[in-house]
Amino acid sequence: xxxxxxxxxxxxxxxxxxxxxxxxxxxxxxxxxxxxxxxxxxxxxxxxxxxxxxxxxxxxxxxxxxxxxxxxxxxxxxxxxxxxxxxxxxxxxxxxxxxxxxxxxxxxxxxxxxxxxxxxxxxxxxxxxxxxxxxxxxxxxxxxxxxxxxxxxxxxxxxxxxxxxxxxxxxxxxxxxxxxxxxxxxxxxxxxxxxxxxxxxxxxxxxxxxxxxxxxxxxxxxxxxxxxxxxxxxxxxxxxxxxxxxxxxxxxxxxxxxxxxxxx
Amino acid sequence: xxxxxxxxxxxxxxxxxxxxxxxxxxxxxxxxxxxxxxxxxxxxxxxxxxxxxxxxxxxxxxxxxxxxxxxxxxxxxxxxxxxxxxxxxxxxxxxxxxxxxxxxxxxxxxxxxxxxxxxxxxxxxxxxxxxxxxxxxxxxxxxxxxxxxxxxxxxxxxxxxxxxxxxxxxxxxxxxxxxxxxxxxxxxxxxxxxxxxxxxxxxxxxxxxxxxxxxxxxxxxxxxxxxxxxxxxxxxxxxxxxxxxxxxxxxxxxxxxxxxxxxxxxxxxxxxxxxxxxxxxxxxxxxxxxxxxxxxxxxxxxxxxxxxxxxxxxxxxxxxxxxxxxxxxxxxxxxxxxxxxxxxxxxxxxx
Numbered sequence: 001x002x003x004x005x006x007x008x009x010x011x012x013x014x015x016x017x018x019x020x021x022x023x024x025x026x027x028x029x030x031x032x033x034x035x036x037x038x039x040x041x042x043x044x045x046x047x048x049x050x051x052x053x054x055x056x057x058x059x060x061x062x063x064x065x066x067x068x069x070x071x072x073x074x075x076x077x078x079x080x081x082x083x084x085x086x087x088x089x090x091x092x093x094x095x096x097x098x099x100x101x102x103x104x105x106x107x108x109x110x111x112x113x114x115x116x117x118x119x120x121x122x123x124x125x126x127x128x129x130x131x132x133x134x135x136x137x138x139x140x141x142x143x144x145x146x147x148x149x150x151x152x153x154x155x156x157x158x159x160x161x162x163x164x165x166x167x168x169x170x171x172x173x174x175x176x177x178x179x180x181x182x183x184x185x186x187x188x189x190x191x192x193x194x195x196x197x198x199x200x201x202x203x204x205x206x207x208x209x210x211x212x213x214x215x216x217x218x219x220x221x222x223x224x225x226x227x228x229x230x231x232x233x234x235x236x237x238x239x240x241x242x243x244x245x246x247x248x249x250x251x252x253x254x255x256x257x258x259x260x261x262x263x264x
Numbered sequence: 265x266x267x268x269x270x271x272x273x274x275x276x277x278x279x280x281x282x283x284x285x286x287x288x289x290x291x292x293x294x295x296x297x298x299x300x301x302x303x304x305x306x307x308x309x310x311x312x313x314x315x316x317x318x319x320x321x322x323x324x325x326x327x328x329x330x331x332x333x334x335x336x337x338x339x340x341x342x343x344x345x346x347x348x349x350x351x352x353x354x355x356x357x358x359x360x361x362x363x364x365x366x367x368x369x370x371x372x373x374x375x376x377x378x379x380x381x382x383x384x385x386x387x388x389x390x391x392x393x394x395x396x397x398x399x400x401x402x403x404x405x406x407x408x409x410x411x412x413x414x415x416x417x418x419x420x421x422x423x424x425x426x427x428x429x430x431x432x433x434x435x436x437x438x439x440x441x442x443x444x445x446x447x448x449x450x451x452x453x454x455x456x457x458x459x460x461x462x463x464x465x466x467x468x469x470x471x472x473x474x475x476x477x478x479x480x481x482x483x484x485x486x487x488x489x490x491x492x493x494x495x496x497x498x499x500x501x502x503x504x505x506x507x508x509x510x511x512x513x514x515x516x517x518x519x520x521x522x523x524x525x526x527x528x529x530x531x532x533x534x535x536x537x538x539x540x541x542x543x544x545x546x547x548x549x550x551x552x553x554x555x556x557x558x559x560x561x562x563x564x565x566x567x568x569x570x571x572x573x574x575x576x577x578x579x580x581x582x583x584x585x586x587x588x589x590x591x592x593x594x595x596x597x598x599x600x601x602x603x604x605x606x607x608x609x610x611x612x613x614x615x
Contacts, residue, residue: 164346164348164350165350165352165353167311167337167346167350168344168346168350168352169352169363169367170310170311170336170337170338171309171311171337171338171342171343171344171412172338172363172364172367172411172412172415173338173339173364173367173368173415174338174363174364174367175336175338175367178367182363183352186354187353187354
C-alpha cells in the first residue's frame with residue numbers, strides 16, 4: 001500500500017471544485033470541436049472572406065507588435081531605469097488599456113484620431129489622411145490594447161536583469177550603446193520574446209477597440225474575431241471554422257510560451 | 265601613478281580616504297566589512313562619482329567634483345576584477361576576454377586570437393569555448409583576470425579576489441594570483457577583509473576602518489606595530505595604549521607599568537605583546553628583570569595545539585600556552601594567576 005505523503009493529499013472539496021473549473025473551460029471547446037464541420041473545413045477556410053480576415057489579422061498583429069517593440073521597449077527602459085516625478089502615474093497610464101474594456105479604448109481612439117478628433121481633425125484638414133475605417137486603424141486599435149503586455153514584460157525583465165554586468169562591461173571600455181546592444185539586450189531576450197508573443201496574441205484576438213475605431217469592413221478592416229462575430233448568426237459553420245483557426249493560432253503561441261511566462 | 269582623495273557618503277558611512285598607488289606596486293585595502301573599501305574601488309573605476317575630493321591617474325584628472333570633471337568608467341584605463349567575477353553569462357570564456365578588445369575596435373578574428381593568448385597565459389585555454397556557468401570558481405577568476413588585463417589597463421583593481429573560493433581552492437588560487445599579479449607591470453589595488461590575502465599579495469597595506477585610514481605600511485611593519493585593535497586582532501597580538509613614565513617605562517591607561525628594552529620614542533605609545541611571549545605562573549616568579557603582574561583568568565580556549573588564555577586585570581591580554589601547561593598549572597576560568605613578559609618582548613612605538 002502506498003499513499004501520498006501527508007501534504008500531497010488534497011483536503012475534502014478541493015479536487016471536485018478543481019474538476020468543475022477545468023471542465024468549465026474544457027466543455028465549450030469540446031462543443032466547438034464536436035460541432036465543427038470537419039468535412040467542409042477545407043472549403044470554408046478557402047473562402048475569400050476567411051482568407052482575407054486571416055491575412056488582415058496576422059499582418060495587423062505583426063504591425064502592432066512591431067510598433068509596440070519600437071516604442072514600447074524604450075518606454076519599458078525609461079520606466080525601469082530612470083526615476084522622474086510621475087513615473088508611477090505613467091506606468092499606471094500605460095497599463096490602463098490592459099484593464100479597460102476595449103470598447104472604451106476604441107471610443108477614446110475615435111475621440112483622439114477620428115475625423116473630428118483631437119489630433120485626427122487637424123491631420124485630416126491638412127493631409128486628408130483618416131485613420132479610422134482603414135487597415136491602419138486596425139493596427140492603431142491593436143497597438144493601443146496590446147502594447148501594455150510588451151511594456152510590462154520587458155520592464156519586469158529589465159528590473160530583473162543584473163546591472164552588475166553592465167558595470168563590468170563599462171570597466172572594459174564599453175559605452176552606453178555597446179552595453180545596451182551586447183549586454184542588456186541579450187540578457188533581456190527571453191523577456192522580449194515573451195512580451196512580443198503576448199502582445200501579438202492579444203493583438204490577434206482584439207475585438208472591441210477594433211470594431212469601435214476601425215469598423216467591420218470586409219476585406220479592409222474585418223479581422224478574424226470580427227468575422228466570427230458577424231458570421232455566428234448567419235453562417236454557423238463559417239463561424240466555427242474561423243474560431244478553429246483562432247484557437248489553433250493561440251495554441252501555437254501558448255505552447256512554446258508556457259514555460260517562460262507562466263512558470264517564471 | 266594613482267593619487268586619490270576620496271570623500272563619499274554611503275548610508276551612514278562617511279568615507280574619507282587618501283590613496284596612493286605607485287607604478288608596479290601592489291596595495292591592499294584591508295578592513296572589516298562595511299568599512300568603505302569597495303566604495304573606494306568603485307569610485308576609482310568611475311562606477312560611482314565621489315562627493316568631494318579628486319582622483320588622478322598618470323596625471324589625468326578622472327573625478328574632481330569641484331571642477332565638474334568626471335571621466336566615465338569606459339574611458340578610464342582601469343581594469344576591474346569583481347568579487348563575483350561578473351563574467352557575461354551569455355558569452356564564452358573566450359568572448360568574455362575578447363569583449364574589451366572588440367569594444368576598442370579590434371576585428372573579431374584578431375580579438376579572439378589575442379584573447380586566446382591571454383587565456384593560455386592564465387592556464388585556461390582549455391575551456392575557452394565554455395560558458396561561464398560551467399567554469400570552476402578558480403577558472404572563473406583566471407578568466408576574469410585575463411579579461412581585465414586584456415585591455416592593457418594602467419591600474420588593476422581587485423575586489424575581494426578570493427572571497428568566492430572555498431577554503432581548499434583559496435590557498436592554491438592565492439599563490440597563483442600572486443604570480444599573475446607579479447606579471448602585471450601597472451599599479452594594483454586590491455580590497456580584502458582577509459589579512460592572509462593582504463599579507464601574501466600586497467607590498468603595502470592600507471588599513472581602513474569606518475571610512476578612515478587607520479594605518480598604512482608594509483605588511484611586516486603593520487604586523488609588528490599594529491595601531492588599532494582591529495589590526496592587532498587580525499594578526500593576533502595584544503595591543504595596549506599608554507604614556508611614557510620613564511625612559512624605558514610605560515604607564516598603561518589601566519595604571520599598570522611595563523618595562524621595555526629600548527628607549528621609548530615619545531610620550532604617547534602603543535605596546536604590542538605577542539601571546540606566546542606571555543608566561544603564566546602559579547606563584548610570583550623570582551629573579552630576572554621582567555614585567556610581572558597578578559591577574560585573573562577570564563577564559564580558556566583551545567586553538568589547535570595551543571590554548572589561548574584570556575587574562576583580566578591591570579594588563580588585559582591573551583596568552584598562548586601549551587595544553588600541558590594548563591594541566592600543570594591547574595588553570596580554570598576565575599583562577600588567580602601571575603603573568604610575566606620579558607622587556608625585550610614588549611614592543612613599544614609611537615601612536
